[in-house]
Amino acid sequence: MATTSQPAERAAPDPFSLYEVQSAYDEMFRGPGRPRSHYRALYSRLLSLRPDELRRSKQEADLSFFNQGITFAVYGRSEGTERIFPHDLLPRIISSAEWGTIERGLTQRITALNLFLKDVYHERRILHDGIIPGEIIYTCRHFRRQMRGVKIPRDVYVSVCGTDLIRLPDGKFVVLEDNLRVPSGVSYMLTSRKVMKQIFPLLFRKCGVRPIEHYSQALLSALRSLAPEGRSSPTIVLLTPGVYNSAYFEHTYLARQMGIELVEGRDLVVHDNYVYMRTTYGLQRIDVIYRRVDDDFLDPLAFRPDSGLGAAGLFNAYRAGNVVLANALGNGVADDKAIYAYVPAIIRYYLGEDPILDNVETLLMIDDVQRRHVCDNLDKFVLKAVGESGGYGMLIGPHSTSEQRARFRERILADPRNYIAQPTLTLSTAPCFIDDEHIEPRHVDLRPYVLYGDKVTIVPGGLTRVALRKGSLVVNSSQGGGSKDTWVLQS
């Protein structure tokens, strides 16, 4: 606290002195020194802070993350395999009107994708009507033939979805990818909010930030709504691959927040198509499994026989309707990067509406004309393998060498179904506190979490991932990305 006897405080050096608004859409500034209206409160707060105050806040936040044990495991190191999740001090702010569009767009999208999954595994009308070529469905690695004709409670395939949005230079949010299998990261959204409330309590009140703390309750009630008929107080568990999984912290966090048991495959017993967990007082029947284990590993009898992460017989119990899995099996067919290109058509087909959130323009390498065009201009595109995530299996054309391009071209020609191309996109930028010194723009995306039980719930916020390396466009935590708290403002 400065006392009045000291000389008047010198004007703090402008923390934005190094801030350059470039061709990307900037979340905070419409021009140099001109913040957007929903960022004004943050802007004036930052101008009033001395650099050491920001630094202290940053240290305080770091310590809080560390003490809460908010870490992720790093594969391939035997000792000290836990690291703090890198995060940035400054919140990313979304206005109420922008959020309204996102909310409507995501609701529309998850509704259509659910109908699509039901159709693909039952009547296949969309194939018969020629909207999507059957070949692209049946060649999808995540299409599960075993799911054909399996009845799913409430026809809810996607209970939890994490959709990655980016903002293009014209300011429009578009969908980069859907994660309909086992999306992760929500614990970082929840814990970083808790930390930020300790750091910027006054700013929170001043801005009118909408709360997200009810996520765990909403998830629990979505899971409960799926319980088999006649089970009035269903037993719900979270199935984790175990302590060596990179998201283990999140699994323990969510289980604790929801007050449900955290189980591993070895705790489960399947008998007569019922699933039980082994407890000290005997076997207890399980009704709903929020599973954070991939399809392939859930049941060695139905899928990969070498998996020890699931339970033998689980799939049959599921098919018999005695246990519910959330998310459903076989969802990967709807978030395949090639099928992604058809999502606008899927929305029009099932809902008769135009998509509220657009897709990124996507070229399919399975298409002869598009493939030829892309292969001749590899340096202008971003190439992605359809089944990969986490920033793996990619070629970023403009930043590649001619050898890399030649090698990638061969891979495309060998297996065209496995690749798609997208134009190089400029993600929007948001202010970040860099090197404990300056505020600089860095590229960000946004992953809101959509819950679907008896209704669609989207807590106002999400995980803003940020590419902390200057100029980088890769936001994945496995590739040097971090996170930011995301504030959605009240209207």
Added chain:
Amino acid sequence: MLSRVADSLYWMSRYFERADHCARVLDANYSLMLNPFKSSRELRWQRIVASLGVSAEIDGTDPQTGAMRLIGEARLLSSIVGCVTSARENASQVREQISSEMWERLNQLYHEMIQPQQHNGDSDPLRLINVFREGTYRFQGVTDSTMNHGEGWHFIQVGKYIERACGLSALLDAQFAALAGTDDLDWVALLTSCSAFEAYCKVYTADLKPSAVAEFLLLNPDFPYTVRYAVEQMHGALRVLAGISSARKTSTIERLIGKLQSWLAYTQIDEIMMRDLHPFLAGIIEQCHRLHAAMHEVYIEYPIESVFEA
């Protein structure tokens, strides 16, 4: 509670107690081994090694090297560091079940113990033992004051005291097996290994008689580091567990612990000494092993058929 969770808590606690036991024994004997008589030094060392059940791993090394290995060699599963590592591994499997304070203490202790050891000379073993023992008291303090004293905590109690009963019996056995070469210092070391020297003196004065030492460490019901006390604690915890899991058939466990408890409650030291201590001690260890197996069968790895037949 999930069986796997109960098992992890039980083993976390057992490994921790095992490390603690090893630390007490080394602490009490290390300074004695600095005395000049080489023959008694070798004898004493062999006795320690035998009582800790590590003859195969440690045999043939000189006491100084052996002590260092027993404290700090991570590859040696019975070493203090080895046991702390195992305890931590078990704890990490059930992080959402133990209090965050417990995890922090255990983690902190683990990192202090595995720090690359600088060889500053002879005081090294004692310094590390002190680091460990401070950490132990902190860990046990937060366990008792920050964890819900429910089912999980009772599994922790059982693990701790079954390990203590076995460790103490083995220690007494080794000491009495080599009765011929012992002097007063050995009895002091034995009592100090159990942090029991002062408590013993309050009951029997500083008059160190083997039968009185045996009586105290075996049959005293009030001091925490005696076999009788450990068994009484196990008895209490197992009774609570049987009440919580009333659906399980716990009669075998009740019979085993009841028998063990009554041996210690109703046998007098003269009778035991008359028939020789060894069979009595071996009987206790054997009974603990049976108890462990019975618990495993009832709470952890029960055959599925048994559940569906009922």
